[in-house]
């Protein structure tokens with residue numbers, strides 16, 4: 664079982680994250696770094712997957728060789744910034760099933776409202792990895808995980824690039840069974856809900872919008 668919070672301190676991850684944080688990093692570099700870092704984070708979030716063995720023949724002999732057990736993983740991207748992490752992870756796990764959840768924040772209630780939901784079937788039998796680069800308030804992540812649990816998902820992990828202490832506390836309160844893997848826990852959220860020091864709006868930085 665993964666810990667509730669794993670901070671990936673590997674030098675490559677931390678070096679790439681620093682380059683991504685810099686305000687003058689171009690959209691192209693930001694995208695490339697995100698793709699690279701997502702491979703390294705995917706390696707961590709897929710630790711301790713259930714394993715089985717398969718009888719195979721090498722050129723020399725037979726052996727019982729290790730394989731990941733069970734149905735294909737489900738990767739769930741929280742739109743739109745989740746797609747940046749998703750692309751890299753899919754290079755490492757090309758056979759994964761993929762889902763998308765779109766949520767926006769209602770201006771009056773400030774609560775997340777679902778506008779898109781399409782996820783793989785049989786979530787109850789899959790390890791489900793939810794990806795969103797920024798765990799800020801945790802409102803949308805917690806809501807997305809609730810929707811997945813309502814669809815049957817039982818074994819869920821959450822992968823982000825940066826997390827705020829507020830978002831981690833929110834997730835721990837609502838989903839203590841969901842381990843979080845991140846490259847950094849930053850200082851706090853500002854009054855606009857941005858992670859500080861952070862990297863700005865992850866979606867804008869990866870897609871070149873403002």
Ligand code: URA
Pocket residue numbers: 744797799856857858859861862863864865866
């Ligand atoms: N979403 C972002 O893209 N950036 C933040 O700092 C917080 C939420």
